[in-house]
Amino acid sequence: MAAATAAGAALTAPSARQRRLGSADVDRMNAKLAAVVSMDNKYGGTQELQAHAAALADETVHLQNTHISSARIRSELYGVAAAFTASAMWAAIDGRRLSEAEPYLNQAVTLAGLANNKHVLFRVWGHAGIMYRHLGRPADSIAAAEAARATSITRTDPVYASLAMARLATFHADIGDERSALRAIGLAQSNFDRGDLAKNRPPWMDFYDQAELDSLATFAHLRLGKWAEAERHAHRCLGALRPELQRNRGLTYANLALAQLGQGDIEPAVAAARKVPGAMADNGRVRMLLNDFTTRLTTLAPRNSETTAWLDYRRAAA
Structure with missing residues (x-):
């Protein structure tokens, strides 16, 4: 109880005693994000990973509310919090715990908006499309995929455009729209071929390569x-x-x-x-x-x- 009281006092201490957050804090949380992505790649969307990512999102938001920072650092940390929330959402989707996935969507969109982070917003809508597909809501899955495709990052980086089109192909295939699905696969490949694979991107985009494009094409052709x-x-x-x-x-x-x-x-x-x-x-x-x-x-x-x-x-x- 004494420890809890001391902790509470520390959280409510005057702003003069608050530490100023900086780039080192952003780097520290980004390193944790990279570890979460690595665990997802290796083990898939386990409940433990989902809970861990959600806790890290809360930790990042709490960090903001108990310290002071510049507008730039605040925006970057909101972006990391949004990415953690998207990771929790994706873990729930991958593990087919769809009722647990949906609540993360609004939180992730809000945090990405506060960060004004187009990369994370792309990721969130991409995951939402897959979630809606598993929920049996094909129109919503296509709308979410189109929202991801409409983010400005797809106009400046063909690799993002390729991923958006590859996912869109699977959703068109779900409703039996062969023409749109095959066209989307073709556009995904042409965009990927134009992309600079050496370009620095967030760790959660590392999974997307030619193998993943072929994997999504496999899904589309199966459907x-x-x-x-x-x-x-x-x-x-x-x-x-x-x-x-x-x-x-x-x-x-x-x-x-x-x-x-x-x-x-x-x-x-x-x-x-x-x-x-x-x-x-x-x-x-x-x-x-x-x-x-x-x-x-x-x-x-x-x-x-x-x-x-x-x-x-x-x-x-x-």
């Missing part, structure tokens, strides 16, 4: 039922995927399995599904894809020995 094209993009993705992106590897092997199963290739499909890293099989989105694969496999070939082997494998891993 359009274009199995051979989906398989081609999945193989291209796996050939270029960086080893630290374990969650993405799980997603791609699951998608490859679905693409091969769509062509009736049961044995290679089961082999691909079994290559999903064990630690990733319980990730929300990966688990959803593997459950879809299992349903389709048992419908297509209920008595096949490969189906039996796959079901035994899933039960043993449960």
Whole structure:
């Protein structure tokens, strides 16, 4: 109780005793943000990561309200707080805890607005599009993707424009709009080819490369039922995927399995599904894809020995 009283007194101390925040504080919080992004790449959207990112967002906002700073430092810290909130939102989406994801959206948009940070706002709307897609709200997912595409950063950096178009392609594919989906994939590739990959960008953009573009193209082609094209993009993705992106590897092997199963290739499909890293099989989105694969496999070939082997494998891993 004494410690709590002392802490409370420190928080309400006169402004003359408040420390002035500076670039070192921004760098310290950005280093924590980079660690959060790295954990997401490796482990996916766990509940622990979601809670950790949300706590860091609160810590960053609290830092502002208990210290003084210049307008520039204040804006930068609001941007970091928005990025932490977006990371918490994304962890909830990736883990398929959608009811927990939605409340983060307004908070992230507000903080990004206070920061006047176009990069973070792009990220927030990009995540919102994926959230709406999983909530079964296709019009909202397209609107969110268009909002991300409309941010000014996409006009100055083709890599951001490429990511916006690649995500938009998957949402058009969701509603069966093949023409718009394929056009968006083409624009995503042409923008990516024009981009400067050596340009300094926030750590949460590090995941986007040719492998990720092929991964999103795989998703789009799967939703359009274009199995051979989906398989081609999945193989291209796996050939270029960086080893630290374990969650993405799980997603791609699951998608490859679905693409091969769509062509009736049961044995290679089961082999691909079994290559999903064990630690990733319980990730929300990966688990959803593997459950879809299992349903389709048992419908297509209920008595096949490969189906039996796959079901035994899933039960043993449960």
